Amino acid sequence: DAGITQSPRHKVTETGTPVTLRCHQTENHRYMYWYRQDPGHGLRLIHYSYGVKDTDKGEVSDGYSVSRSKTEDFLLTLESATSSQTSVYFCAIRATSHEQYFGPGTRLTVT
Amino acid sequence: AQSVTQPDIHITVSEGASLELRCNYSYGATPYLFWYVQSPGQGLQLLLKYFSGDTLVQGIKGFEAEFKRSQSSFNLRKPSVHWSDAAEYFCAAPMNRDDKIIFGKGTRLHILP
16 A cells, blocks of 8 residues: 545546546655546546656646645646546556556546 | 557456466566556556566466566466456556656456346
8 A cells, every 4th residue: 555545436427617637645755647448448647747846747738737745645637627638647656666556546537 | 659559449358268368568678567457447556566576476366477588578366266356457667767657558358247
């Protein structure tokens, strides 16, 4: 158990509204990641962080922003949600030997 | 470009039968390699990992995987599957050993009673 929690676990929101998903870790890992998972696409990296206030884009970053003001929390924000952002979102941390450990996921529906 | 390929989208085996899930990678140096499992509605769980040394690695739940450099493969095996092994399996490798991981598209395993 890598001590990763995500909140909320489920959310339904309307198109055009802002949404923030939270990832919290208890083990002081430097690297944290946000992925989305969609049928037929597998896991796709949205953004990741390599330290407090240090973030970088992944392959599907358009429409998403992130913030990391402290080691344990990594926030993913959809500034104006669209139906194409309906997905399951996973947070992950990277252990010292490069493997990643995942949170339980957040199922987001944008109507 | 680096890639991780899982050629089989779906695999069906009978309970008690042996299993092999294929994974091929393209990478210049000796890669780190991982297998993950995802049960329905759950997050991904690390099954096993290869870094170096012995090319046959043991993981949790009775799984093993063998790294074959000549074939650029890291296939996952289990001698006898159980109904609870029905899940989706992902092979993964870091990009140039940097900050990010490439995941294969996944193989969904179905178990026949």
